[in-house]
Amino acid sequence: MIYASFRIEWPGFSLDVDEQLPARGVTALFGHSGSGKTTLLRCIAGLEHAATGRLSVNGDVWQDSDSWVPTHRRPIGYVFQEASLFAHLTVLGNLRYGQKRSRSADRRAAQFSLEHAVELLGIGHLLQRRPAALSGGERQRVGMARALAVTPKLLLMDEPLAALDLARKQEILPYLERLHDDLDIPVLYVSHAPDEVARLADHLVVMDGGRVQASGALNDTLARLDLPIRLGEDAGVVLDGHVAERDERWHLLRVACCNTSLWVRDTGAKLGDHARIRILARDVSIAHEPKEGTSILNTLPAQVVSLGDDAHPALCLVRLAVDDKPVISRVTRRSADQLGLAPRQQVWIQIKAVALL
Numbered sequence: 001m002i003y004a005s006f007r008i009e010w011p012g013f014s015l016d017v018d019e020q021l022p023a024r025g026v027t028a029l030f031g032h033s034g035s036g037k038t039t040l041l042r043c044i045a046g047l048e049h050a051a052t053g054r055l056s057v058n059g060d061v062w063q064d065s066d067s068w069v070p071t072h073r074r075p076i077g078y079v080f081q082e083a084s085l086f087a088h089l090t091v092l093g094n095l096r097y098g099q100k101r102s103r104s105a106d107r108r109a110a111q112f113s114l115e116h117a118v119e120l121l122g123i124g125h126l127l128q129r130r131p132a133a134l135s136g137g138e139r140q141r142v143g144m145a146r147a148l149a150v151t152p153k154l155l156l157m158d159e160p161l162a163a164l165d166l167a168r169k170q171e172i173l174p175y176l177e178r179l180h181d182d183l184d185i186p187v188l189y190v191s192h193a194p195d196e197v198a199r200l201a202d203h204l205v206v207m208d209g210g211r212v213q214a215s216g217a218l219n220d221t222l223a224r225l226d227l228p229i230r231l232g233e234d235a236g237v238v239l240d241g242h243v244a245e246r247d248e249r250w251h252l253l254r255v256a257c258c259n260t261s262l263w264v265r266d267t268g269a270k271l272g273d274h275a276r277i278r279i280l281a282r283d284v285s286i287a288h289e290p291k292e293g294t295s296i297l298n299t300l301p302a303q304v305v306s307l308g309d310d311a312h313p314a315l316c317l318v319r320l321a322v323d324d325k326p327v328i329s330r331v332t333r334r335s336a337d338q339l340g341l342a343p344r345q346q347v348w349i350q351i352k353a354v355a356l357l
């Protein structure tokens with residue numbers, strides 16, 4: 001468990017956070033620009049000396065009222081928006097330089113970690129190059145490998161994809177997923193991109209005005225209708241399941257989540273693979289009866305849980321339960337009224353698009 005409690009007062013901004021975060025998986029710190037995500041990460045790294053508070057990571061106290069472990073002695077890997085690599089060193093030289101500050105007394109473990117990091121980030125063929133000869137995406141992968149090569153107990157990533165174009169992002173995301181699947185250390189991942197959060201995170205912390213507004217498992221937190229941050233067109237949920245069936249003829253996969261199945265486009269995933277799917281609220285419509293004669297593949301029975309406001313007064317958000325899984329629908333208030341939508345009502349939902357992440 002990571003226990004983080006910090007208070008900072010600056011003119012025009014204050015941070016007041018008191019959170020317990022999971023010691024495994026990826027926790028996304030999500031929020032508007034200026035909400036305090038980077039400041040919180042810097043507090044955890046020991047880079048904000050103004051912070052009073054307490055921080056412990058899996059029982060090790062890094063900061064409390066009597067002690068302060070300086071940044072260079074904290075076993076953290078830090079990945080920034082842009083990897084600042086030493087231009088005069090090769091990629092390997094950069095990785096080794098980073099490793100020198102590793103606290104690991106065990107050199108063999110450190111060596112393994114470097115090899116592991118190189119393999120995980122797929123940069124073996126780049127080791128003798130200098131940073132000037134790397135693409136933006138490659139540089140960022142080297143930056144991530146450098147962060148891992150210090151055998152960290154906590155990985156801090158501050159918008160690692162923000163400086164990259166869409167194609168480079170798509171190139172790096174699979175590596176981030178590998179980190180997620182392979183690493184046993186917790187990752188705190190700052191982002192204001194809902195698609196990245198949906199794809200990578202297990203746990204979501206929503207920040208606003210220096211405070212934590214919501215925190216919890218990704219699926220549950222995304223399904224909250226009272227989030228202070230309106231996700232707009234990105235409002236929706238993610239569901240985790242596995243690939244249960246392949247329809248060769250129509251190039252579709254059936255993803256099973258508990259007792260529910262959804263058809264998605266065949267991405268080449270293997271039967272039995274873990275599958276995370278994203279359903280946007282705008283793609284979910286509601287009806288009293290299952291519709292005949294429609295092009296929509298995914299029609300499911302659901303129960304209305306609650307209704308909430310949307311940003312525009314013509315619209316509302318409806319939280320539904322499909323089995324025990326949350327789904328959100330965005331409909332007009334007029335439709336909600338005509339359908340008489342109310343908590344516990346049984347309805348059918350049609351899902352126009354389901355994305356396999």
Ligand SMILES: Nc1ncnc2c1ncn2[C@@H]1O[C@H](COP(=O)(O)OP(=O)(O)OP(=O)(O)O)[C@@H](O)[C@H]1O
Binds near residue numbers: 011013039
């Ligand atoms: N050293 C400082 N002194 C005073 N104010 C600061 C300092 N550092 C940051 N701030 C302010 O604190 C607020 C939070 O900044 P922070 O960088 O943590 O936000 P963020 O959520 O990470 O934003 P972004 O997504 O744009 O990176 C901002 O208003 C910023 O101007």
